Amino acid sequence: MFDEGRRTHATVTLTLDALAALREDAAQLAGHGTITADLARTLADAAESVTLLVLDSDTGRPVGISDRTYRPRQHLRDKITTLFPTCYFTGCTKPADASDLDHIVPFDHGRPDRGGPTTIDNLVPACRHHHLLKTFAGWTYHDHHDGTITLHSPIGITSATRHAPLPLARHDLQPDDDEPPPL
Numbered sequence: 041m042f043d044e045g046r047r048t049h050a051t052v053t054l055t056l057d058a059l060a061a062l063r064e065d066a067a068q069l070a071g072h073g074t075i076t077a078d079l080a081r082t083l084a085d086a087a088e089s090v091t092l093l094v095l096d097s098d099t100g101r102p103v104g105i106s107d108r109t110y111r112p113r114q115h116l117r118d119k120i121t122t123l124f125p126t127c128y129f130t131g132c133t134k135p136a137d138a139s140d141l142d143h144i145v146p147f148d149h150g151r152p153d154r155g156g157p158t159t160i161d162n163l164v165p166a167c168r169h170h171h172l173l174k175t176f177a178g179w180t181y182h183d184h185h186d187g188t189i190t191l192h193s194p195i196g197i198t199s200a201t202r203h204a205p206l207p208l209a210r211h212d213l214q215p216d217d218d219e220p221p222p223l
């Protein structure tokens with residue numbers, strides 16, 4: 041019997057600098073071999089389901105692993121992308137409907153009851169590039185609970201505060217109480 045849980049899947053190993061497009065370190069595609077950094081970034085952006093193993097650019101030690109299998113359902117995605125037409129990173133114009141949805145309070149895969157929920161108030165669009173950079177380079181969101189969210193880098197850079205296009209409507213929408221926890 042066909043198992044719908046198994047889809048086209050790629051496992052890519054690359055350095056953080058290659059992910060950030062700062063260097064062109066060669067990457068590895070499981071089952072294939074060495075690939076270019078550019079192809080690795082393309083796969084990370086395009087694969088339906090991709091696991092990324094990200095290595096420290098200097099030591100080669102793993103700094104994180106990302107398995108992009110937790111995806112909010114389409115109706116929730118539609119609401120978020122209506123409220124936020126583009127990637128939430130300041131200055132990025134990548135369309136929201138071509139972006140990931142990122143948890144403001146991080147989702148806890150080990151203890152979903154303790155981490156941030158997959159709800160309209162806890163999600164913003166982040167293009168794959170910025171989402172991965174945030175995950176692996178240690179950027180964090182700070183929700184001011186007034187319709188604004190700022191982004192902070194681990195070395196103290198704070199992105200310009202960006203207002204939600206429809207800050208009131210965001211809170212007028214009903215919560216997705218029926219939304220099941222992500223896989």
Ligand SMILES: [Zn+2]
Nearest residue numbers: 127132167170
């Ligand atoms: Zn972006």
